[in-house]
Amino acid sequence: MDQPVTPARTIDLAIGGMTCASCVSRVEKALGKVPGVQSVAVNLATESAHLLAAPGTSMEALTAAVARAGYTAELRAQARPQSHRREKLELIAAVALSAPLFASMLVPLPGGLELALATLMQFWLGARFYIAGFKALRAGAANMDVLVALGTTAAYGLSLWDFATTGPLYFESSAAIITFIRLGKFLESRVKREAAGAITGLNSLRPALAHVPGRGDVAVQSLIPGDEVELRPGERVPADGVILSGTSSLDESPLTGESLPVARAPGEHLLAGALNLDGVLRLRVTSRAGESFLDRIARLIEAAQASKARVQHLADRVAAVFVPVIMVIAAFTFLGWLLHGATLATAIINAVSVLVIACPCALGLATPAAILAGTGAAARLGILLRNADAIETAAHVNMVVFDKTGTLTSGQPHLTDIPFLRGITVERALDIASALAASDTHPLASALRRPSPPQAEAVRILPGRGVEGTIAGQRYILGSAALIADAGGTAPEVATTATLSYLARADGTCLAAFAFADTLRPGARAAIERLKSMGIGVMLLSGDREAAAQAVGQELGIEQIIAHATPEQKIATIQALHAAGKTAAMVGDGVNDAPALAAASLGMAMGQGADAAIEAADVSLLRPDLALVPDALALSRQTWSVLWQGLFWAMIYNLIGIPAAAFGLLSPTIAGAAMAASSVCVVANALRLRKWRQK
Structure with missing residues (x-):
């Protein structure tokens, strides 16, 4: 049965199976065709999709669209953290199987042993490329997996033919491609996890339990506004709240970037995730689960990391046609070498090198990796x-x-003087001003508030100018000289550099001027x-x-x-x-x-x-x-610079590597290593942003 996602317009999906920039374009197109989807942004670095959809858009329709494109999708909140143990074990197996094949270039191995090792590499550790490539072709497109599958199959098939005809073997070429690509993907996933550390770090700040007097330890998710919680030294604040009793120092650095502990006393607000250092506190919860300051920060960082820079759309358009163009170049390379008089083996090997060196992984990672690392570094600074x-x-x-x-x-001005009074006492002027200021949010208003002011009626805030209201049947205005002039009066001249606010009747007759000092x-x-x-x-x-x-x-x-x-x-x-x-x-x-x-x-x-x-x-x-x-x-400048560096290196690898491979200057082994290195270099360069510090 079709299950609606939620009435929410924002949907975040975890996407599985993406390997390159062309995958991003294909998933976006598939999701964009689902009825109700208004916009979609797919991020290769975070392996996620961020959608805006009409209420009622179903999860089944979204997952079916992604599946038809050859990938998997599930709600990101329900996605289990990926285990990298299997990926690591398969990489170790790839190195163990391919090492003897590399060694065979120096010390010949029996042809049967080479065939056995290469077959395991091709159809066990290389099976993922066949599966993903088949799904892509079935969806009417091609991606990195298609290039790798074609390249390794050609190198393996050539060696298999030569094995049958006692010719030279090239099994190490296909094995090297699979090993280097797996190594590159393994390193790439590691640095991507490190770059996403901002969200991981924020999520780790949420304690699982809270101490509620009379109820014992309860799940933080069950807290509601009004609940009272006891906070002991060494514990993290479970939810936003106001201190009812106790004083303590708190470490709020993961939330605000403030490196020094902050002293908090009764009446002050605490943020979920802050670390209580030395006192016992009792606080009243003010936010529901999922609505705390910490939750809002995490959502905004995730949205920022999933967003696309305008330049990424250009990279996506290039990637959409990149793989078909490379396949054409590889075909011309093969035919060109044959027409030039080269052997079949040489033509195939050079075409394989073109297919492998051209995989557009780095192109798809350059922008999101920089955004991921830059927003994470910024969040740590506050x-x-x-x-x-x-x-x-x-x-x-x-x-x-x-x-x-x-x-x-500082925004905490204090009243220093009343340099002008006309027809009113100081106390009366302060009472009227306090009554009007009670409803105003301007920083100057806080300096005029007094306990138990008269009741002001029909109060109206005048943004940027002041406030007006009725007190005991008389209409008053409080604010800037421009407000007095608009009412038909004239603000008195006062020889001071202090900030002034004026109290007047509604007709503009000025009654008092208040002088404020602010640091x-x-x-x-x-x-x-x-x-x-x-x-x-x-x-x-x-x-x-x-x-x-x-x-x-x-x-x-x-x-x-x-x-x-x-x-x-x-x-x-x-x-x-x-x-x-x-x-x-x-x-x-x-x-x-x-x-x-x-x-x-x-x-x-x-x-x-x-x-x-x-x-x-x-x-x-x-x-x-x-x-x-x-x-x-400064950090934005550095992030933007790193982003363009990534795009440059992603393109330069291909601009230099493809012609070199076509002209026979790169072996498939070197091509595979270079392709893997390009992705790792791009992401590792972006990772430098995590250590950005003020100069």
Whole structure:
């Protein structure tokens, strides 16, 4: 019976049997034809498919489509981890069987022994190529397995003929091809598992049990919001929650990249996966299973690693026609050598070399391997790169635009003075401001809140300008000078570089001005200087008054400063930068700067755990450290460079190797080794990103 997958629009499948870039294209085409599938991205490095499908799209329809293409598919969440024990044992067997055949080039072996060893290699350890190649041909296409099956069969068949006619034997050629390809695939799978370590590491942070007072140890999956959990030293937090009692230091480095322990006290939030170091804590659970900060990070990293860079689509189109073209080249090589007067053996051996050297494994791995390693390295630093397009854009950013409050500053301003009052007492002004600020999310609002403020009614948030509401029948506004001007009033002149917020009646009559002080984030100036050293321009784009913005800009060494900017003016400024040929990144807190973040080429949101920051931004910085801004851009540049290096090496192997093989300069043995080496080199080069560190 047809079982619906789920109402969810996102489906992740584990795909089995893919060996090269042409396999990726074929699986994508097969899944794309299933009714209800809106988009599909298949990743060779993670052996997975990420789909967007209409509700009701059935799992059976998806698996049947993949099976018709010659592969296997199952829901990724239900897929069992692959055991590599059999793969390792078969590689050892391949080396043991082929070693005597290699030695026979120096010390002749009996022909019957060579035949026996080569037959085991061809039809036992080489059977996988026949099976996969047959499935591909049955689906009307060809892949790497077809090339290997044709090449090894030709070399084995030639030797079998020569064995029957007492001619020279070439059994070592077919055996070498199978051995080297198996070795290459074994090494390739190892480095792919290492590159995917970010997800594996996050999944290992989830404890299996939680201590619930009165219920004992319960499965973490059974926790619901409101449950109370006891956390002992040395244990990991089982779910997001709020501390009810106790104090302790926690290691949050796997989640936020913060290397130092963080002290936590009652009322503060804890993240699932953090390690409790020294105190006993009691916390109230605030997230359901699968909805914690840790789960959201893991899902986003998986989605990023499954995404495709735009350049990969070109590689996929090349791979789709690559294998048929190589088969034609091999045929011409065979005929050309025969017409040139070469022996049948020489013509076959050179054609086999062409078939083997041309396998497009490295071409299919170059892009996903770099994305896999780059996103993993970023996650360990506390940087979430949303997808491959975000990496590409970040690699080309040449202008970074910063918001001020909550971004360059700590976002925890405090009230320092009330430099203007008219017709109202200080206490009354603070009470009204506190009542209005109770509903506002702007950082300045938190500095005005007082216990038990008057009740404000019909409150309306005015993004980028302030807030308005009714108190005791009187309508008031609280916010920027622009808000006062819009209401028909005039904000009083105050000689200060502090940030100011104004309280007025609805008609614009100004009653009070509040002055706030905010501290710069530690390391802000160093981050700005590092961006400049990378050749990236820096701009301060703030809704604050000119004097306050200029003071911060001068202290940080920012020359381009725009103040008094409304949300609409921020968008217009970013659009003007784009029109001037700039690739602009906007750095904000992910809530108040949402329109500007969306308008920028690259939105970079600061703010740990904020849904707006994590779910929407191109880049999310998981801790409030401005050093992560140049880190994200520098790592993206390096990832993009490694990606192109992989594509270059994948192509150069073929551009040099295919003609060399066609002209008889490469034996099948060397061709097999070179083909395996190309894949390993591409993936190993990408793996260097895992050790990336700030310079």
